[in-house]
Amino acid sequence: MYRYDEYDQAIVDARVAEFRDQVERRLKNEISEEAFKPLRLMNGLYLQLHAYMLRVAIPYGTVDSRQMRMLAHIARRYDRGYGHFTTRQNIQYNWMKLEEMPDLLADLASVEMHAFQTSGNCIRNISSDQFAAAAADEIADPRPYAELLRQWSTLHPEFSFLPRKFKIAVTGSTIDRAAIKLHDIGLELVQNDAGEIGLKVLVGGGMGRTPMLGHVIRKYLPVADYLSYMEAILRVYNRHGRRDNIYKARIKILVNDLGAAEFARQVEEEWALVKPLGLDPPPSELARIAAHFAPPVLDANAPVEIDQSNPDFANWVTVNTHPHKAPGYAIVTISLKAPGEIPGDASADQMDIIADLAQRYAGDEIRVTHAQNLVLPHVRRADLFDLWQVLVSAGLATANLDRASDIISCPGLDYCTLANARSIPIAQKLAVKLAPQEADLGELKIKVSGCINGCGHHHAGHIGILGVDRKGEENYQLLLGGSGAEDATLAKILGPGFDENGIVAAVEKVIDRYKTLRADPAERFLDTYRRVGAEPFKEAVYG
Amino acid sequence: MAEVYRLRSDPEHTAPALPLAEYQSGGTAVRLEAGDDARLLVPHLGTLRRIDIAFPKFREGRGYSSARILREAGFTGEIRAVGVLYVDQLMFLTRAGFDAVLPETPIDPAVAERTLARFPNVYMKAADSLQPIWALREQSNA
Known part of the structure; x- marks a missing residue:
């Protein structure tokens, strides 16, 4: 995996010194909280309901053992002994103290980690396929392309005050484990007729309160043009994205308002202007980065058959x-x-x-x-x-991947200032209820968000749950039929919402009806839903 | 408003900056609001000596693109950022092409100096003359 050279390390070290300086000025009251807030946010530090929360970047979700031990150390030394892995492949700590943050960032920097741009209206952590370099279905490891983007986007002078946050995902496979259609920019490595790798570029996907699927604006972008093209997309967005309403400020709204074809035209026009500026590194830079991601030496004679009598x-x-x-x-x-x-x-x-x-x-x-x-x-x-x-x-052998109890949940009202409802207890109750029958149910992705911002990816859930505030009470909406994979679709609301116990019962009714409707035991819930539509489930839930 | 923090050594061009809508060919100073199209000034860059760009709030970021566009078009006069700006944004501003800042709250020159010297290198090309790290790597391998 990628290792810092002296240049990378110097930037991360300088960032620690910068934040130490900023925290000192804040603690001495030389900067107001108003002026300090955006500075701490650019270092991933939020003020939550009970304490500061720190989001540490895990670029494209890859760490080594040394870094994981440091994450453990941080959990012990600065938090209450645990950390929370997020839906953007990062880790969050919920009980932080401002005055300890500079030391914490220095600890992170000692293992080539940081909290750059894990918040704020900037280009966030680049996410990727968790099976990169191991999956049989990929064209190439997407992470070198993600690392190139990480470097390009770190402290970008033009794109650190965008209309809104900006999320990019890169995959090297047609099997989409990175949800590229649900990102501001989704990139898929593809090959041209000559077998050369390039990028398919999707723009304008996202979840939140206005969920949309991304549009392909370029089927094949040569790698040599990669960064200048990204620069053109971001410039069009920075100049023309809406800034009058934060709920309409994501790039998906701009792309939707202009139409994907017109947006693509504007990007091409801008690109023609910026491409000659020499923004693209030579091929040797991608090659240098890619060399770091060389897979481990694998034993070609490693046995395939193993004893599975247990x-x-x-x-x-x-x-x-x-x-x-x-x-x-x-x-x-x-x-x-x-x-x-x-x-x-x-x-x-x-x-x-x-x-x-x-x-x-x-x-x-x-x-x-x-x-x-x-x-x-x-x-x-x-x-x-x-x-x-x-x-x-270690209590880590739960066999439930992609099954009913493998539930995505945001922190919800237990921690988050934005939340309208708790999500963790809903996920916990559902997991306990459904675990006994999940083997029979097969792949079933349940996703819970505690507010309309959708950090729990409820729009992409086969079954999605959205917590809202209804006249001061927690209320949960039920959505069905979403997918964040290569067959991406947005889940649709089934009907009126429920209280905490009601939503759990409603999900059970949906699942009971699915069991009577599925064409055969192998048909997934999502496929049954797509085949029969919402009506039978509406009837099951609302009678 | 506080004092202008300038990173240029030439004498300050003090002509009042006209709003874009009132600007006429031959004028030497103009003011762009955050949403104004900087490219409209391209035909006038030869006569302009100062372009002010407004930052009405901290979240405003269009001015960074405006400044870069002006530098990319070859403008060498002063580009002044005017509005809600803090010393911690100086690196972004200077890299985007600004060489003067008129903030609402004063900039402490000592902090400014520290801030501008903070990052030893940069990852990407921008409007200043700094070489990106990928170019430095390339040179050290050549």
Whole structure:
């Protein structure tokens, strides 16, 4: 994976010094809170309901064991012993003290990590496919392209005060694990007729209060033109995106208002002007970055067949591992969704154990997924049993990947100032109720957001739940039929909302009806819904 | 308004800046509001000596694009950022092409100096003369 050179390290170190300076000026009252707020936000520091919350960037969701141990150290030293992995592949800490932040950032910098641009109206952490470099279905590892973007977007002088936040996802596969149609910019590596890699560019997707799917504005962008083209998109957005209403300020609104074809035309026009400025690095820079992502040396003779006589182990292998591009290996997903626990939370001890496992069994790499789980990308199948036993003893062997209890949830009203309703308790109740029958239900993605901003991705849930405030009471809307994958669709509201117990009962009714409607046991809930439509489910829920 | 913080050594051009709508060919100073199209000034860059760009609130970011567009079109006169601006934005402003700032609250020159010297290198090309890190890497490998 990518290692900093002296240039990268100097920038991160300077950022620590800068923030130390800013915090000192704030604590001495030389800067007002009003002036300080945007500065701390650019370092990922939010003031939440009970304390400061810090969001640490995990570029394209990749960390090594040394970095994971540092995340554990931060959880112990500065928080209450745990951290929360987010739907944008980052980690958040909920109990921060402002005066300790400079030391914390210095600790992060010592392992090539930072909190650059994890908040604010700027280009946020670049997200990517958690199976990068391991999945058999990819054209190329998307992470070098994401790292190039990370560097280009870090402290960008023109694009640090955009109309609104800006999220970019990159994938190297047609199987979309990065939800590229639901990002401000989605990039997919594609090949032209000559077999050269380029980028398919989608713009204008997003969730939040106005969910939209992105539009392809370029089918093939040569890599040599990558950054200047991004510059053109961002400039058109920065100049023309709406600034009069923060709810209409995302690029999706601009693209929708102009129409994708007109937006693309404006980008091409701007691009013609900026391309000659020499904004694109030479191919050697991408090659330099890509060399860092060379996969670990894999044993071509690693055995494929393994003893699966232990039924719990066999079940975990079936549910939580994916085929690796090398036959004797597997991609392991460690579920952070034990039913009844907080989705995406990991204790410092668990992080240390995962770091040890990554070092011992997985080429020293760990990935964070947008579904708030962790991945060990390169594990010999022959090591799976040993690894599983360690996971069992650490409470990390829940076999529920992409099943009913593998629920995405935002922090909700338990932590977040924006939330209208709690989401964690809904996720916990549903997970406990549904876990006993989830093997029968197969793939079922449930996603819970505590407000209309949609951090819990409810629009992309096969079953989505949105918490709203109704006359001072928490109220939960039920949405069906969403998907964030390559078959992306936006979920639709089924009908009137429910209270906390009512929403749990309603989801159970939907699932009971699905079981009577599915064409065969292999038909997923999403496919049944798409085949039969909303009516039968409406009838089941509302009678 | 506080004093102008200038990063130019030439004498200040003090002519009042006319709003874009009132600007006429031959005028030497003009003021762009945040939403004005900087490209409309391109035919006049030879005679203009100062262009003020308004930042009515901290969140406003269109001026950064305006300044870059003017520099990309070859403007070498003063580009002055006017409005709700803080010392911590200086690096963004100077890299986007501004060489003067008229903030609402004064800029402490000592803090400004520290801020401008903070980052040893930059990742991307912009309106200043700094070479991006990828170019420095390329040179050190050549």
